[in-house]
Amino acid sequence: IKYPNDFTPTLLSGECKIKFDFIVVGAGSAGAIIAARLSEIADWNILLLEAGGDPPESSEIPLKWSLALNTEYDWKFLTEQEDNLFKGLDGEKCHVPRGCMLGGSSSMNVMLQIRGTKYDFDEWEKSGCAGWGFDSVLPYFIKSENFTDMTRYDPKIHGNCGPLTVSPFVSPDPAIQTISQAADLMGLTNVKDLNKIERSIGYAMSDSTTRDGLRCSTLKAFLMPNSGRPNLFVAKYIRVTRILIENKSAVGVEFVSTSGEFKTVNCTLEVILSAGVVMSPQLLMISGIGPADHLKEMGVDVVADLPVGKNYQDHVAYFGLVLSDGKNRPIEDIAAESQKLRKETFDLIPKGISTMGLTGLLSFVDSKRASGNPDIEIMKIRYSCNTTQQMNTFKNMFGFSDEMAKVYNELNTHSDILLMIPISNIITKTGHVLLRSKDPLASPKIIANYLSDQEEIDTMVRGIEFVVEMCKTKPMTDAGYAFEEIPFPNCETNCKWGTKDYWKCGIKNLATSIFHSVGTNKMGAIDDKTSVVDPCLKVIGIEKLRVIDCSAMPLLVTCNTNAATMMMAEKGADIIKTQYGK
Numbered sequence: 001i002k003y004p005n006d007f008t009p010t011l012l013s014g015e016c017k018i019k020f021d022f023i024v025v026g027a028g029s030a031g032a033i034i035a036a037r038l039s040e041i042a043d044w045n046i047l048l049l050e051a052g053g054d055p056p057e058s059s060e061i062p063l064k065w066s067l068a069l070n071t072e073y074d075w076k077f078l079t080e081q082e083d084n085l086f087k088g089l090d091g092e093k094c095h096v097p098r099g100c101m102l103g104g105s106s107s108m109n110v111m112l113q114i115r116g117t118k119y120d121f122d123e124w125e126k127s128g129c130a131g132w133g134f135d136s137v138l139p140y141f142i143k144s145e146n147f148t149d150m151t152r153y154d155p156k157i158h159g160n161c162g163p164l165t166v167s168p169f170v171s172p173d174p175a176i177q178t179i180s181q182a183a184d185l186m187g188l189t190n191v192k193d194l195n196k197i198e199r200s201i202g203y204a205m206s207d208s209t210t211r212d213g214l215r216c217s218t219l220k221a222f223l224m225p226n227s228g229r230p231n232l233f234v235a236k237y238i239r240v241t242r243i244l245i246e247n248k249s250a251v252g253v254e255f256v257s258t259s260g261e262f263k264t265v266n267c268t269l270e271v272i273l274s275a276g277v278v279m280s281p282q283l284l285m286i287s288g289i290g291p292a293d294h295l296k297e298m299g300v301d302v303v304a305d306l307p308v309g310k311n312y313q314d315h316v317a318y319f320g321l322v323l324s325d326g327k328n329r330p331i332e333d334i335a336a337e338s339q340k341l342r343k344e345t346f347d348l349i350p351k352g353i354s355t356m357g358l359t360g361l362l363s364f365v366d367s368k369r370a371s372g373n374p375d376i377e378i379m380k381i382r383y384s385c386n387t388t389q390q391m392n393t394f395k396n397m398f399g400f401s402d403e404m405a406k407v408y409n410e411l412n413t414h415s416d417i418l419l420m421i422p423i424s425n426i427i428t429k430t431g432h433v434l435l436r437s438k439d440p441l442a443s444p445k446i447i448a449n450y451l452s453d454q455e456e457i458d459t460m461v462r463g464i465e466f467v468v469e470m471c472k473t474k475p476m477t478d479a480g481y482a483f484e485e486i487p488f489p490n491c492e493t494n495c496k497w498g499t500k501d502y503w504k505c506g507i508k509n510l511a512t513s514i515f516h517s518v519g520t521n522k523m524g525a526i527d528d529k530t531s532v533v534d535p536c537l538k539v540i541g542i543e544k545l546r547v548i549d550c551s552a553m554p555l556l557v558t559c560n561t562n563a564a565t566m567m568m569a570e571k572g573a574d575i576i577k578t579q580y581g582k
């Protein structure tokens with residue numbers, strides 16, 4: 001792997017004579033695409049500033065995705081505590097991991113490639129984002145893509161000459177078949193391609209951002225092939241601390257290097273913020289763009305009074321539905337079977353086949369069985385017998401407290417365990433990101449406000465009940481899967497497994513983020529008081545400043561968020577080129 005050359009030594013040397021046209025802050029899912037696409041214009045010089053460096057080698061292998069969590073490659077954000085949530089999590093706070101490296105979160109995510117429905121993007125347009133309806137965004141999903149599964153290739157929905165390789169996830173796990181049969185009995189159909197236009201309800205194996213069995217991040221797809229361009233400058237380990245604004249116009253940025261040296265760099269055309277859902281709003285607020293009251297309280301001079309940091313939206317997942325696999329059999333048989341399945345899974349990697357074990361199978365459910373739109377996504381993860389303890393999986397991946405992690409690890413010593421995870425798509429109340437102080441290096445406050453509304457809790461409970469019904473169907477019980485009754489430390493003594501009270505107590509303990517936070521620099525109509533950026537992604541009231549990343553999503557798509565973020569970057573780059581007549 002040949003990562004981009006590092007421009008940082010030249011940038012810090014004071015001898016840099018290059019006049020930059022654009023500065024892109026953050027080389028993540030969006031930023032890597034923006035920088036690569038803008039550098040297609042040979043007479044523009046693009047400076048891409050990234051707080052992290054090259055990704056770790058383990059990030060290449062899909063099955064090892066979680067190794068980067070809670071390391072130096074992760075920003076390790078935490079939410080604030082909440083009265084009725086996170087009781088089974090470490091410190092009663094929810095982990096919000098975000099990649100701190102080239103490729104950003106696309107270098108540490110689970111690689112599930114799902115775009116969102118026609119309904120999702122038509123709602124964006126209706127909310128005031130002119131030009132972002134489904135028919136307008138579909139060409140940008142296609143533009144990025146090199147879809148490798150020719151058996152499902154349809155040029156109306158898939159691309160085959162884009163830089164981003166999208167391949168099917170494959171699994172040798174027999175549970176895929178079993179769960180599919182259970183889903184059929186629950187009235188779900190196999191939609192075969194989760195990115196089909198007419199998809200809304202059903203299940204399928206997910207496609208993935210992988211190439212020849214390895215991760216295909218935006219670093220690999222967009223930056224690496226173009227990093228030899230003479231007009232693209234990638235600076236690593238440079239943390240931007242402020243946007244320089246003169247007369248309501250962005251002129252450059254201030255940054256700090258790893259040695260603690262603060263410097264500035266200017267640009268002639270635009271600063272583009274692609275620092276993600278937490279850091280993009282933080283940088284705006286530190287620079288005086290945000291809610292005036294909050295900025296004044298923090299001692300920051302107000303440049304523009306905008307609702308930056310509001311509209312924080314995320315998908316909440318419930319991790320309390322655990323099935324064990326044939327626990328009445330001798331442990332030696334279970335361990336041998338488990339080891340064989342692990343070997344078969346790992347054997348796929350050298351063959352260039354993309355696999356995540358069992359995790360690739362996803363279902364989208366209308367739990368009310370009324371609206372025709374999915375309000376619940378169901379994900380499954382299998383942990384092979386006796387493996388979770390070694391990797392500290394539950395603590396590291398999902399932030400469980402020691403007490404909760406011990407319960408799950410103990411179960412895993414007796415059997416494979418299967419987590420069936422309902423994820424709620426309904427958001428009626430949003431959270432917010434706030435400054436902790438005016439120190440640009442202080443981690444901002446995240447007030448998640450998850451499940452703070454009865455409708456959200458009811459949807460989650462319906463999702464749980466759907467999964468329970470599904471897992472009690474004949475194919476699942478015949479295969480030996482049985483629920484484990486997880487004891488939660490702080491429930492009423494008479495709170496019986498399977499009752500609504502039990503689920504509500506479970507939610508209080510183990511409902512947490514599934515890493516899809518977006519929305520903190522909401523895109524919308526220019527005269528809408530809730531908008532931070534207009535439909536051209538320009539910060540309202542400030543010249544030469546845009547936000548292009550998942551923070552600009554007005555409404556969270558009803559699925560995973562990477563594909564929609566990359567689409568925004570592709571479209572954002574085209575909007576910029578058009579504006580400058582390129």
Ligand SMILES: Cc1cc2nc3c(=O)[nH]c(=O)nc-3n(C[C@H](O)[C@H](O)[C@H](O)COP(=O)(O)OP(=O)(O)OC[C@H]3O[C@@H](n4cnc5c(N)ncnc54)[C@H](O)[C@@H]3O)c2cc1C
Pocket residue numbers: 025026027028029030031049050051052097098099100101102103104105106108109110111112113114238239240241274275276277279280283515516517549550551560561562563565
């Ligand atoms: C663990 C995990 C698993 C996920 N799994 C999936 C999945 O399977 N499928 C899916 O669709 N979505 C998934 N997501 C979500 C998806 O990856 C994100 O929505 C998407 O990557 C967001 O892209 P972004 O460009 O907005 O931000 P990021 O990709 O996070 O990029 C922001 C970049 O900005 C840099 N940065 C931040 N602040 C500064 C600063 N001050 N100066 C310089 N650089 C800075 C960061 O280091 C980072 O590189 C997952 C996310 C995580 C964290």
